[in-house]
């Protein structure tokens with residue numbers, strides 16, 4: 001029976017949720033304060049932790065951090081209010097599994113929990129791979145969807161450019177640094193590079209550097225031998241060995257500690273590693289692809305990321321466009337995620353209503369493709385007929401649409417419009433051409449609007 005911890009200061013709501021989950025066959029424990037929660041998750045392995053983002057006595061993001069330190073593999077789902085969606089997206093970058101906006105329906109919460117349970121990474125130790133043993137099952141330390149992944153190419157200029165870059169760099173052995181916002185498809189891109197490379201018959205190993213506690217990183221990367229430290233109860237193959245002959249994908253590489261950065265650089269330069277507790281050197285032939293959604297060049301300037309490692313990892317860089325920057329692809333992606341959701345949930349929903357398309361078009365998609373995928377999946381679950389209707393969309397998407405009922409050509413005056421302009425400008429680093437493109441208006445219209453609203457930029 002899956003064991004769920006609910007952390008929520010609203011005691012009535014917390015108890016109601018607990019009762020509901022128990023009725024649906026889960027084991028559910030509750031606590032109203034962060035300190036009680038810490039006592040519980042420090043000693044118990046929960047299958048899922050469900051926590052309110054806003055607790056009276058503690059910061060939800062800090063609590064997420066605390067959980068990840070002691071239980072890096074436990075999926076954490078955040079319960080948020082509408083206004084906190086931005087923070088929730090930030091939390092997902094820091095390792096939260098998903099978020100759900102309150103109030104939610106019973107079906108919604110069950111679906112998010114079931115997704116988390118399905119994708120919870122196992123604690124299994126990787127099989128020891130070797131260069132002589134290609135085509136074994138890929139291993140990954142990140143949650144994986146069960147379905148075989150189909151990759152959509154996209155028709156937008158940004159997508160075509162991305163595809164050109166993948167094809168260009170894949171056959172080489174160059175290290176690739178992939179940058180882009182959360183959920184844009186960095187891991188998918190890394191896999192595409194691997195699949196198009198001469199290493200495709202060997203393993204693709206994905207490591208979420210943000211989820212590995214600093215003390216365990218050496219053993220995760222290089223493995224250990226039994227008895228080398230407390231808790232090393234058997235030999236363990238590290239990620240470098242697991243990826244031997246293939247590709248090692250290091251996600252959120254900016255989160256590596258300085259010490260781990262030195263170890264990584266050494267392994268890359270010498271192409272040799274030693275398991276913790278062993279003196280035997282093992283030769284490894286690994287291509288490194290890294291991803292980050294932070295500005296690594298800035299981290300180098302600030303001294304938190306080593307410059308020599310940065311250059312070693314950045315032999316070629318690829319910037320993944322946000323969903324807003326590849327808006328022409330939205331229909332393709334939404335249809336793809338609809339087909340995936342149908343298969344996953346055993347449903348036969350054929351399409352989206354015109355209103356849903358309009359809402360999709362108006363929304364700014366801070367969580368990019370992952371958010372679109374989640375929203376489509378939830379909507380498919382909630383759909384009774386054969387078409388996704390507007391009522392099945394979450395508040396944050398409806399809210400965008402609710403305020404802006406005009407067509408883009410009209411680009412009406414409202415607080416919402418002003419807000420959209422500011423968001424677009426911030427998102428594009430105040431580049432007005434890019435912001436205009438995001439807003440689907442001409443540069444001139446954007447300038448007029450900026451003057452009209454007296455925006456002090």
Ligand SMILES: Nc1ncnc2c1ncn2[C@@H]1O[C@H](COP(=O)(O)OP(=O)(O)OP(=O)(O)O)[C@@H](O)[C@H]1O
Pocket residue numbers: 092093149150151152153180181182183184185186187188189251291293336369370373
């Ligand atoms: N080209 C694509 N075709 C189909 N699905 C895609 C594509 N790109 C991304 N996705 C889907 O979007 C979701 C997010 O992709 P992915 O995990 O690669 O993003 P990410 O940028 O690595 O995210 P994060 O920053 O959170 O690590 C995944 O479920 C993935 O399957």
